[in-house]
Amino acid sequence: MIYTVTLNPSVDYIVEVEEFTIGGLNRMKRDMKLPGGKGINVSRVLKQLGVENTATGFLGGFTGGYIEQWLGQEKIASDFVHIADDTRINIKLKAGEETEINGAGPEIAESETASLLRKLDALKQGDIVILSGSTPPSLGGDFYSRLIAVCKQKGAEFVIDTTGQALTDALAHGPLLVKPNHHELAELFGTQISTREEIITYGRKLLEGGARHVLVSMAGEGALFISEQGVYHAAAPAGRVRNSVGAGDSMIAGFVGTLSLTGGDVLEAFRAGVASGSATAFSDDLADRQKIEQLRPLVVISQL
């Protein structure tokens, strides 16, 4: 079974204005309220790909209820800890460019933390746990380490999509996949990255640090895949970008879902990852199956 863990879900409030005036009254041209948070996005795209999975983490209040109901309508199995505080609302403002304002996240009580750890007790060998997104401040910086320890103890594989120290600490435990974008990769090493060669150099360091597979996404420039099998580039298919929120999560879903469906074909997984990321970038909501399948044959992979 594949599990996604979203410690800090969100209702993504996508707001489109013709022109944004700071300090003035802006009227929305269009708005959408979507379930969000990185692991939840991964779950929704996995479902589109026909990969059954269970979404877990913390949900609370009217916002948490909204997300749970949406997942239910899409027939995605969910097993969240219900918390007393409200799940956050993240604002995604579209005014030509995309501006994001993400909430810090709710207060999580110790008893709620203990409930999540108890749920993970059911993990077993062969399971894959996808740990994605930020951690609400009340959980403390090392919470992912505790979850990784449970995965290891149960013999489950894990994927981690987060930033900073939590990502660095996770490497030594052998994540199945890490997927920084090229800006996050540079930040992780406290450096500037301007060429493909530099991305490969720093991406290899993640592999040497313990990751089994490394994807470095580069938005419209596609992605690099770095693993023991070699280094590959995939160009992103061309299309009109509508909403790139969740493109990275879709890429993780495409990769992990296809790896699991094919029994380990990493290049097919890479292709599906890029197709899923781009399919989301070209959609208002996350990618659906039809769009992913349409783009899959258009992804050109070359070995470097």
Ligand SMILES: Nc1ncnc2c1ncn2[C@@H]1O[C@H](COP(=O)(O)OP(=O)(O)OP(=O)(O)O)[C@@H](O)[C@H]1O
């Ligand atoms: N403008 C775009 N055109 C085509 N494909 C895109 C575009 N933006 C994203 N993608 C696809 O999605 C993948 C992931 O995108 P990106 O590098 O933006 O990830 P990310 O920064 O983690 O995204 P996010 O945080 O918005 O979820 C890219 O490798 C590419 O395949």
Ligand SMILES: O=P(O)(O)OC[C@@]1(O)O[C@H](CO)[C@@H](O)[C@@H]1O
């Ligand atoms: O604040 P975090 O947890 O880092 O990111 C949360 C978030 O920006 O990530 C998803 C897109 O990847 C959105 O659905 C959500 O709003």
